[in-house]
Amino acid sequence: QRPAAIVSPIAGTTRDVLEVALNIGGYPVLLSDTAGLRDTSDSVEQEGVRRARQRVEEAHLSLVVVDLTQLPSEPQRVPVFLKEHLRSILEHPTLGQESVLILNKSDLVSAEHKQRVESSLQMEADLPLVCFMSCHTRDGLEDLLTLLQGRLKILCGDPLMGSPSLTQTRHRILLQKTAQALQEYGQYRDLDLVLAAEELRLALGSLGRITGRVDPEEILDLIFKDFCIGK
Numbered sequence: 001q002r003p004a005a006i007v008s009p010i011a012g013t014t015r016d017v018l019e020v021a022l023n024i025g026g027y028p029v030l031l032s033d034t035a036g037l038r039d040t041s042d043s044v045e046q047e048g049v050r051r052a053r054q055r056v057e058e059a060h061l062s063l064v065v066v067d068l069t070q071l072p073s074e075p076q077r078v079p080v081f082l083k084e085h086l087r088s089i090l091e092h093p094t095l096g097q098e099s100v101l102i103l104n105k106s107d108l109v110s111a112e113h114k115q116r117v118e119s120s121l122q123m124e125a126d127l128p129l130v131c132f133m134s135c136h137t138r139d140g141l142e143d144l145l146t147l148l149q150g151r152l153k154i155l156c157g158d159p160l161m162g163s164p165s166l167t168q169t170r171h172r173i174l175l176q177k178t179a180q181a182l183q184e185y186g187q188y189r190d191l192d193l194v195l196a197a198e199e200l201r202l203a204l205g206s207l208g209r210i211t212g213r214v215d216p217e218e219i220l221d222l223i224f225k226d227f228c229i230g231k
């Protein structure tokens with residue numbers, strides 16, 4: 001929630017991809033601000049748009065920011081306008097499932113207009129999640145963060161559920177042993193291959209007791225094959 005990008009009234013200000021690491025509800029997020037996806041004759045901006053599209057392809061979630069004041073004045077025309085807009089900027093229609101539509105500059109429209117636009121979008125099944133906000137007044141920012149947190153929970157899994165969290169003492173101890181053995185391996189690696197290999201075996205053994213997937217013979221075969229040590 002700090003200013004990171006250059007902001008100006010001139011369209012086409014952002015060209016390079018600007019990345020900021022964020023913590024949203026405990027999830028580590030890499031947020032990329034890109035050039036706006038629009039047709040342009042400026043070759044530098046064209047490169048910015050190409051990079052932006054590439055980033056959209058790679059992203060787990062894309063936030064599409066639209067200026068509320070640029071939407072049709074009749075609210076009933078807004079859903080079709082937004083669908084066409086999304087189709088024109090997102091090459092793959094399935095991206096609609098992984099995007100959030102942010103209608104920005106809510107401070108510049110009346111509360112009634114915002115309400116009417118919101119109602120016109122409520123029944124739309126084939127639009128992404130929609131969020132109203134104002135970067136100027138910060139209105140809607142908390143709602144956006146809550147919405148993102150919900151999406152991240154689905155994308156990354158709930159850390160309070162399932163196996164990845166270290167809830168069992170046995171797992172914690174075995175992981176500590178794994179880390180310790182890997183550290184020793186690092187120290188022996190350039191000094192003594194046999195001791196280094198033994199530490200690797202110990203590390204895999206500890207890890208394997210959690211995952212249940214260790215085949216020492218297979219690992220030893222690999223070590224002996226790669227390091228040419230006689231069996």
Ligand SMILES: Nc1nc2c(ncn2[C@@H]2O[C@H](COP(=O)(O)OP(=O)(O)OP(=O)(O)O)[C@@H](O)[C@H]2O)c(=O)[nH]1
Binds near residue numbers: 133
């Ligand atoms: N009133 C109002 N103005 C805003 C808001 N958000 C951004 N602006 C203004 O809109 C203009 C464009 O903002 P930018 O952040 O540069 O927009 P952008 O989408 O990154 O644009 P490009 O980098 O050129 O693609 C600036 O003059 C901002 O001050 C808002 O919520 N309310």
Ligand SMILES: [Mg+2]
Binds near residue numbers: 005013033034
């Ligand atoms: Mg920008």
